[in-house]
Amino acid sequence: MKRVRAGIVGFGTVGRATADIISKHADLIEQRSGVRLDVTAVCRRSAIQPKDTPKGATAVSDWKQLLKDPNVDVVVETMGGTGQSLQLLRAALSQGKPVVTANKNLLAEHGDELFALAATHNLPIGFEASVAGGIPILRVIHESTAGDKLRSVHGILNGTANYILTEMESRGIEFDEALQEAQHAGFAEADPAFDIDGQDARDKLCILARMAFEGRLSVSRIPTYGIRHVRAIDIHSANRLDSTIRLVGSAEHAENGLEVSVRPWLVSRRSMLAKVEGVNNAVFLVGDKIGTQMFYGRGAGGDATGSAVVSDLIEISRDLAAGQLNAKNISGFLSSRELELCANPRPVAWYLRLTVKDQRGIVARVAEVIAQHAINIDSLEQEPHLPKDRVSFVITIEPVSEPIIRRAIETINSFDFMVEPVLLLRIEE
Amino acid sequence: MKRVRAGIVGFGTVGRATADIISKHADLIEQRSGVRLDVTAVCRRSAIQPKDTPKGATAVSDWKQLLKDPNVDVVVETMGGTGQSLQLLRAALSQGKPVVTANKNLLAEHGDELFALAATHNLPIGFEASVAGGIPILRVIHESTAGDKLRSVHGILNGTANYILTEMESRGIEFDEALQEAQHAGFAEADPAFDIDGQDARDKLCILARMAFEGRLSVSRIPTYGIRHVRAIDIHSANRLDSTIRLVGSAEHAENGLEVSVRPWLVSRRSMLAKVEGVNNAVFLVGDKIGTQMFYGRGAGGDATGSAVVSDLIEISRDLAAGQLNAKNISGFLSSRELELCANPRPVAWYLRLTVKDQRGIVARVAEVIAQHAINIDSLEQEPHLPKDRVSFVITIEPVSEPIIRRAIETINSFDFMVEPVLLLRIEE
Numbered sequence: 001m002k003r004v005r006a007g008i009v010g011f012g013t014v015g016r017a018t019a020d021i022i023s024k025h026a027d028l029i030e031q032r033s034g035v036r037l038d039v040t041a042v043c044r045r046s047a048i049q050p051k052d053t054p055k056g057a058t059a060v061s062d063w064k065q066l067l068k069d070p071n072v073d074v075v076v077e078t079m080g081g082t083g084q085s086l087q088l089l090r091a092a093l094s095q096g097k098p099v100v101t102a103n104k105n106l107l108a109e110h111g112d113e114l115f116a117l118a119a120t121h122n123l124p125i126g127f128e129a130s131v132a133g134g135i136p137i138l139r140v141i142h143e144s145t146a147g148d149k150l151r152s153v154h155g156i157l158n159g160t161a162n163y164i165l166t167e168m169e170s171r172g173i174e175f176d177e178a179l180q181e182a183q184h185a186g187f188a189e190a191d192p193a194f195d196i197d198g199q200d201a202r203d204k205l206c207i208l209a210r211m212a213f214e215g216r217l218s219v220s221r222i223p224t225y226g227i228r229h230v231r232a233i234d235i236h237s238a239n240r241l242d243s244t245i246r247l248v249g250s251a252e253h254a255e256n257g258l259e260v261s262v263r264p265w266l267v268s269r270r271s272m273l274a275k276v277e278g279v280n281n282a283v284f285l286v287g288d289k290i291g292t293q294m295f296y297g298r299g300a301g302g303d304a305t306g307s308a309v310v311s312d313l314i315e316i317s318r319d320l321a322a323g324q325l326n327a328k329n330i331s332g333f334l335s336s337r338e339l340e341l342c343a344n345p346r347p348v349a350w351y352l353r354l355t356v357k358d359q360r361g362i363v364a365r366v367a368e369v370i371a372q373h374a375i376n377i378d379s380l381e382q383e384p385h386l387p388k389d390r391v392s393f394v395i396t397i398e399p400v401s402e403p404i405i406r407r408a409i410e411t412i413n414s415f416d417f418m419v420e421p422v423l424l425l426r427i428e429e
Numbered sequence: 430m431k432r433v434r435a436g437i438v439g440f441g442t443v444g445r446a447t448a449d450i451i452s453k454h455a456d457l458i459e460q461r462s463g464v465r466l467d468v469t470a471v472c473r474r475s476a477i478q479p480k481d482t483p484k485g486a487t488a489v490s491d492w493k494q495l496l497k498d499p500n501v502d503v504v505v506e507t508m509g510g511t512g513q514s515l516q517l518l519r520a521a522l523s524q525g526k527p528v529v530t531a532n533k534n535l536l537a538e539h540g541d542e543l544f545a546l547a548a549t550h551n552l553p554i555g556f557e558a559s560v561a562g563g564i565p566i567l568r569v570i571h572e573s574t575a576g577d578k579l580r581s582v583h584g585i586l587n588g589t590a591n592y593i594l595t596e597m598e599s600r601g602i603e604f605d606e607a608l609q610e611a612q613h614a615g616f617a618e619a620d621p622a623f624d625i626d627g628q629d630a631r632d633k634l635c636i637l638a639r640m641a642f643e644g645r646l647s648v649s650r651i652p653t654y655g656i657r658h659v660r661a662i663d664i665h666s667a668n669r670l671d672s673t674i675r676l677v678g679s680a681e682h683a684e685n686g687l688e689v690s691v692r693p694w695l696v697s698r699r700s701m702l703a704k705v706e707g708v709n710n711a712v713f714l715v716g717d718k719i720g721t722q723m724f725y726g727r728g729a730g731g732d733a734t735g736s737a738v739v740s741d742l743i744e745i746s747r748d749l750a751a752g753q754l755n756a757k758n759i760s761g762f763l764s765s766r767e768l769e770l771c772a773n774p775r776p777v778a779w780y781l782r783l784t785v786k787d788q789r790g791i792v793a794r795v796a797e798v799i800a801q802h803a804i805n806i807d808s809l810e811q812e813p814h815l816p817k818d819r820v821s822f823v824i825t826i827e828p829v830s831e832p833i834i835r836r837a838i839e840t841i842n843s844f845d846f847m848v849e850p851v852l853l854l855r856i857e858e
Contacts, residue, residue, distance in 0.1 A: 021577070022576070025576055028576075028578065029576055032758060033758070134719040140568075146461050146462065147457075147458055272704055289446075289563070290726060290733055293563065293727075294724075294726065295724055296722060298719065303718040303719070307576055311576055
């Protein structure tokens with residue numbers, strides 16, 4: 001019997017779920033892969049109770065100790081962050097140990113270094129769990145679309161934001177209330193910024209775009225807007241347009257480069273994006289030959305993410321047992337080519353919501369600014385029955401390139417009657 | 430440079446698309462996989478014009494000739510059928526050549542023999558293209574859910590049937606008209622039985638169920654009902670119930686065995702199944718740990734299916750070039766365990782449509798039969814304004830196990846006022 005022993009560093013939700021799946025499904029895994037997979041060491045800075053320690057495993061509080069353990073063949077990193085986790089992966093790879101990580105943040109920021117190090121040592125890095133939880137989207141891009149030229153990868157990449165938006169819609173509640181509920185339900189952190197301001201989706205999009213388009217892309221180059229400023233009135237207005245709102249990360253080949261962003265979209269209720277509710281994720285791939293594909297499932301949570309970790313562990317274990325361990329050609333992280341971003345994105349339709357102190361002539365002044373930028377208004381609606389000091393207008397405009405609408409909004413935002421900045425949503429036809 | 434040479438047998442839509450993708454994306458494939466993939470031989474019984482022959486390839490009319498060609502490293506089978514294709518795969522594997530096939534029919538019927546032969550010779554069979562065209566569902570089941578226990582695999586597996594159903598709905602046309610259109614559009618064969626009577630979906634479901642539940646399942650054990658008897662009135666009645674109709678192949682773990690069938694379902698318009706329109710396919714996986722996942726995309730057509738063939742070719746080529754070619758442990762086709770089918774399926778709700786010659790007392794007689802079987806009627810509606818010799822009733826009933834409703838229908842079908850047999854749809858909550 002071939003045996004592969006895993007050491008798990010970061011024994012939180014994902015780490016524990018991973019250990020749990022391995023222990024529960026060890027026979028199944030052995031039968032399918034021919035390898036006996038065991039967890040032999042776990043590590044967390046705070047003490048791990050004996051009852052929580054996997055059977056037969058040692059519990060340590062310093063990952064350096066775990067790395068020294070001769071009974072660890074593969075290192076699983078589920079700590080998160082980019083400090084200790086970076087040091088751990090560097091050390092593990094340098095010592096010749098393959099690694100599996102669920103850490104999008106780490107790969108988005110230090111992927112180049114880590115995949116280069118892995119290549120040097122001819123070791124694999126399993127990272128399926130870093131994007132979209134249990135959805136095997138990275139394996140699909142790497143293996144199943146290997147013969148195709150991809151045109152677009154986009155989707156709903158943050159379950160917390162999606163939960164908030166769907167709760168706002170289904171129950172007609174305000175953003176703050178939906179956020180609090182997400183926190184109570186355990187879907188949002190006490191500091192929710194990473195989820196609701198789009199950085200989490202941005203890190204995942206960065207990894208997806210690099211996999212799909214095979215080049216360098218630093219996260220700082222991805223324009224990122226969150227959902228913090230979406231209000232019940234926007235959901236209401238979206239509904240009137242037979243639409244709803246989704247936070248979408250998108251990387252798309254245009255004529256003169258890649259269009260990439262994380263931002264809220266107004267999407268038709270009839271669209272597949274609109275069907276993705278609650279904490280689910282969905283990733284769309286568009287390729288020359290494959291056409292449009294969609295991959296949908298739980299985007300977070302211990303079980304789904306742990307399943308992805310275990311699928312990577314099984315693949316590595318099989319190769320390890322067969323003496324065929326090697327670095328995969330993850331070209332997106334090994335290429336030195338910078339992905340070229342599109343300077344002049346293609347025109348799309350937009351939704352603008354203005355919140356103003358009511359006074360005479362506002363519509364005229366706003367309409368004038370829009371006309372000055374050669375933008376055509378598609379519809380304009382003022383919400384009735386609102387307090388005079390907080391009146392909302394919703395304007396939809398015909399397709400224009402983003403820089404043009406941004407310039408117009410800059411002028412509008414400078415008007416003294418504006419209570420808060422314009423909320424801008426991309427309208428997906 | 431490592432070079433792998435493919436020979437394609439069956440140079441129809443899929444075969445030509447495969448050759449086309451390889452020729453168009455050869456550089457891309459080489460850059461990603463480190464292998465130069467070429468088509469060096471093509472085979473079709475009817476002559477292949479020189480202009481259609483891939484550059485540098487020889488065209489032959491007998492696959493035995495192609496198999497003898499020392500310039501063929503991998504054999505691609507896109508002939509279809511179970512006669513010549515079976516002989517070809519037997520011969521290729523026996524000669525030590527790995528194969529890729531798009532032939533669901535062949536694998537559903539002779540999968541055991543072929544995978545056993547492949548194991549004997551330690552050779553892989555690539556068969557991603559055999560199910561759901563470009564959707565990489567077999568790779569997902571084999572690799573990405575390797576650490577999980579699956580509970581259900583179901584979905585829309587036949588694009589032609591789905592095209593017909595969505596055309597009937599969107600344009601309010603009858604089945605025959607929609608079928609004719611599908612034939613004109615090239616989505617349906619002159620003899621459409623394989624698509625509309627469910628055998629094509631059944632073959633695919635057979636492969637999916639064997640992959641997901643790892644045991645033997647002959648196609649003859651899969652209860653299969655098509656869409657030939659679905660009428661505009663059913664689509665209309667479905668709409669009134671805020672639902673639509675989809676042909677669904679489903680294999681689901683129940684308490685005492687597997688529930689497996691291909692049949693039309695009445696599905697809520699709000700469901701993901703309802704969102705799958707036209708010739709698209711969608712496969713749902715439900716697992717203990719992964720939860721519910723859905724994989725959506727083009728289920729047929731040369732480009733999508735050819736992409737799946739090429740993804741298999743790339744995987745095999747990479748292993749071939751590295752000297753690491755080996756049979757995969759496709760346990761579903763290597764296990765001698767028979768999948769146990771559930772004798773007493775769980776209760777579900779049903780839709781019945783009766784077409785009768787109008788006479789007094791029909792409703793009473795039908796209602797009596799239903800009551801005799803201890804079945805509760807949920808709703809009953811008679812379509813108004815229909816000719817007296819062809820009146821339709823629609824009855825929905827509360828959840829009962831299939832054998833019970835089948836027995837009731839048997840009695841109802843024997844009544845002399847019945848113009849045609851009852852149409853039965855499973856209602857998915």
